[in-house]
Amino acid sequence: MNPSYTLAVAGIGKIARDQHLPAIAANPGFSLVACASRHASVEPVRNYPDLDALLAAEPDVDAVSLCAPPQVRYAQARAALAAGKHVMLEKPPGASVSEVEALRDLARAVGRTLFATWHSRYASAVEPARAWLASRTIRAVRVRWKEDVRRWHPGQQWIWEPGGLGVFDPGINALSIVTRILPRDVLLQAATLHFPADTFTPIAAELDGIDADGVPVRAEFDWRHGPVEQWEIDVETTDGLLAISEGGKRLSIAGQPVTLLPEREYPSLYERFHWLIAHRSEDVDVRPLRLVADAFLLGRRVEVEPFGR
Template identity: 55%
Template sequence: MAPVKLGLVGIGKIARDQHLPSLSRSADFDLVAAASRNAGVEGVASFASTGEMLDAMPEIEAVSLCMPPQARHRVAAEALARGRHVMLEKPPGATLSEVEHLAGLAASNGVSLFATWHSRHAPGVEPARDWLAGKRIRKMTVTWKEDVRHWHPGQDWIFEAGGLGVFDPGINALSIVTKILPFPIWLTDASLTFPENRQAPIAADLVFAGPEDVSVEATFDFRQIGPQTWDIIVETDQGVLKLSMGGAVLRIDGEEQAMPPEAEYDGLYARFAALIAAGGSEVDLAPLRHVADAFLLGRRQVTEPFFFDPPAGA
């Protein structure tokens, strides 16, 4: 099959760090255009909006959306209604309802919708899932701590309503948890810490329950300085599994397992191509549902103001 002609929407940090390198390696897609209010991509046609891009280039078959979640629904709905396949960065939207609406639009227009969870494509995730199958899981501990100033420099949208705050990285952990556990879990307790000048949390502590009295606890924090922490530890009746570095490193009872190199976004685009070829969609909302439950159930704690560039004298 000829490569799918693709337009990339939202040319920010994640597009430049991940999407563009993966697209340059992909034999499945031909990047022909970009749409962004403030940036373009060298060597392809650039437009200020998705509508302008699709009007000018009707040959575009698919779009990949990298803008913040608050703005994604309108753009995705327009593309789906115009018969284009759509790939969504995580989280797939600002609310569950809007993503469910997109899934319905994709089905009614006969196109593919792919709500991606890039951390599920980390090299240790599938082996971890396979190892846990058939074992009695007693406890899972998730620690996801990173420096928001490093990963989202100056990106105030992440602390606005709908930006998810610390759940923007935390949902990556939840995407792995819901992939590797062989049973469902549900939230029983949550504490969310909000800077007094922000609308989204900077830290969260979550407790989940599951079958057979399994214990699942998660701690997320956007204030980590120095080495970053992305760990999931699972205690079972047959040993202890540890995923670290966001799923790139897998240890069983302390022994590191051989893993292929990290290629999360290469995996995403390969999966998107497979969905288009099969005429299918993939929209798993489990990670986003857990985040929504945390906002519903969580106790609100208030902490000091947060600034990307601390005020003079602070």
């Protein structure tokens, strides 16, 4: 019989309500017993104003899923790990690469699981694409990840503050797929970042890199796009074009559509978290976040019109 773990969620916002809570409810391996949020509550579980209060009142909770913005993720995860909890991190796993690496070291030291999630890697097109590309010669990679920020992040100010990533908040989803499906790592070489005059993070970006064999990788991110989202990754190979679209819901190879399994990104995340805990393992891949950090290091800044938030 699979073990069952008690679970708490910190940060009850849109992503928690839309994705995390339904996925937890459908997973028999977890029992949601408590939540922490400054402005929201979840019935019928116990609710607390912040994670510290939850940890003090719930010493027997086995695991914590952190869904608050990345700027507070490190302090929350550190407190949970120090209290002996297994920890799952919503993407991006932290506000910096060094924070996530420090959390990984702490989790190892206290013998607890740390899971830095990348939900887009569990889109139904990703693993079939990865398997097909493993034996192909790749010529070029092109990413177009464009959407309307006012539709997907209405009124959310944290995305425009330092550590909020701006357009890289969705763009990192594409990078998480690229770093999963390509056989070799991507090295960033140049970037152009478009900053509104009234924000600390970019609203659009273009990235240029290569893989370890010198294959060009180009990514274009834009939060001023609409009304239809463009979430596409094209991989040109000597055996034809592999095309991922709709964020990983669609896949075609050499012009032919590929039949995929039903979409279940967040249920798969919690299945993975359960497996990691049961096997006393970890899953902490910082490559997508490192590419974003490299973009800020290498990026040429271009100021554009104010966002007007």
